[in-house]
Amino acid sequence: MHIGLITSEYPHSKVTHAAGIATSIKNLVVTLVKKNVGVTVFVYHQNESSVFVDEGVEIHLIKRKKYKAFTWFFYRKHIQNYVNKTVKTNKIDVLEAPDWTGITAFMRFKIPLVIRFHGSDAYFCKLDNRKQKFKNFVFEKWALLKADAYIAPTTFAGEETAKIFGLNRKKIKTIHYGLELSHFENEKPEVYQDKTLLYIGTIIRKKGVLELAEIFNKIIEAEPDAKLKLIGGDAPDIKTGSTSTYALMLSLFSEKAKNNVEYLGQIPYSEVKNQIKQAHVCTFPSFAETLGMVTIESMALQKPVVNTSIGWAKELIDDGVNGYLVHPSDTDLYSQKIIVLFKDKSLCLNIGKHARQKVETTFDINKQVLINLEFYSKLLS
Template sequence: MKIAFLTPEYPHTKTGNSGGLGTSIKNLAIGLLEEGVSVRVLVYGQREDAYFEDSGILVQQIKNVKFKGLSWFLTRKKLQRIINQLYSNKEIDMVEAPDWTGITSFIKPEKCPLIIRLNGSDTYFCHLDNRPVKWINKFHEKKALQQADKLISVSRFTADQTNTVFGVHKEFEIIPNPIDAGLFKADDSVQKSDKSILYFGSLIRKKGLLELPLIFNKVVESNPDVRLILIGRDVPDIITDNPSTWNMMQQLFSEKAIKNVEYLGSVPYDEIKQQILKATVCVFPSFAEAFPVSWLEAMALEKPIVASSIGWAKEMIDDEVNGFLVNPKEHELYAEKIAACLNDERLCLDTGKLAREKVEKQFDIKIIAKKNIEFYKSIIV
């Protein structure tokens, strides 16, 4: 079986910045390789047309076509020609693309099966974030969904919301994002911090970062020595046009709380893992996700997490069992759950172990890779 992934991002120094989409593709690709599946990643939006190999994954860099007013169309036609040629040469059996901005809206391979995996379209995220979506993005995303041969969603919530926002009634295979639990194991040799809260991810409104200061203000009232560690890229605020979400956050912390906050910015991936291991509890007060890999990483490292209670979260975490789910707008209750973890070591240990257990049983790459392969087999003739 030979699978190609079409994507705007991939986590490698040669392909530029990458977020959760690229990470989820690489995680799945590694799992598929271990099951004997050949994987090619087609990364568009690159500076040049080139190839390189990354741990057995063939990465094909594709430069967009530059032509005023028609770049979007000509680039799609270039991608279509590449897919057709690869399929004709028997180098791929099918291609999978993301829903984000509908890159396949004007790509119709001659014979190669084309599937779309929902990791969250722009229309989806704008809906969850209560802001208007660009009509052109919604147009391309809907068209791409309508002409795909098959559809996958990383969560039932994302599938249902997608049908709602586009006014369609599509059927989706639900296959969560995976994580290699073997690469994320608790390490008792790492010195734990005394009462520390960790958030890692982009500093952006949709991830609840403007709620987090208000929550932390309340935590500090009962735990004056607690520290809040923030890791991630500072993002401009799309609603206010403020160039820095971090600057907006600083204005929301109380005078007492801000003294206990440390923003590390973007850090190497290995350092994030070390920070998770050091933390007492991880927090994710997000309003808009699909099935975040960052949550799985914290769970696999046996950390209790206090996360948003919105939709997708209930497919990842069993509230009060292997994590805690709270609406990010309920600052008092959110703070209480964090404080409970800070002040009860046994609660942290028990919750963390159950969190890892759930990851191993339901979201480990070995399990998820097999589910994907079975789905692919139903499509490839």
């Protein structure tokens, strides 16, 4: 079998952008190659065109193009023509694409197309209570209705997307993202920086970072030595028009809290893992995710995680067993859970141990890739 994946991001130095979607895709395709499955990845919206092989995966960078008019249409047709040509050359059996922006709208392929719900604009707008541009909704719905089948990283994401676009739920298969667990070993979970709270993700309103500022203000009153580390790129704020959501965060911190906040910005992926190991507690108070790779990465490294209680997170964490689930708007309870963990080392280690067990059971990429292959095979039969 040979799988082709269309994406706007992938973790490689030649690619212009890589985030959580990129990580989940690479985890999947590298493991597919290890299972002797052919993989071709098409990365669009790039600064240059190029073809190279990385860890057994053939990667095609498709350069961004502009046209005198209707670039949204003609660039899609350009991607379609390039992919179709490579499908024939590489004998690709199945194509997979993301739901974001409906990139496959107006494209036609001669082989089955699967769309994976990494998170459409419509999905995030619904969870974030924002109005979506009508054009974006049309593109995403068009792309989804033309697909042969769908994969959702959580049942919650699948059900919500089906409601938004009126999709046939029978065509949706829940397959979690996975981790190569050998890359996430923490030999000394008892060693960490005391009372250090770590957040990883884009600094953007929908990730609950403004609530996190209020939460940390409450923590610092009870634990004056507590520290908050933030990792991720800053983003503009749609609601206020501010060019920096981090600037909004700073305006919300108390003077005591502000002195104990360290913003590291975007750092290399290898260093992110070191920061997770050093953290006492990891927190992800997001209002909008489909799964959240950093959550399961932190759990794999045996960290106690305080996460949101919204839909998708309930499929990652069993509240009180391998982490805590609290709605980010309940800043009092959220801060209390973190303070309890700061004060109880044995509790942290116990939750961290069970978090690792949960990831081994549910998010092992070697198990998840077999489910993916079975799904592809049924689609071809």
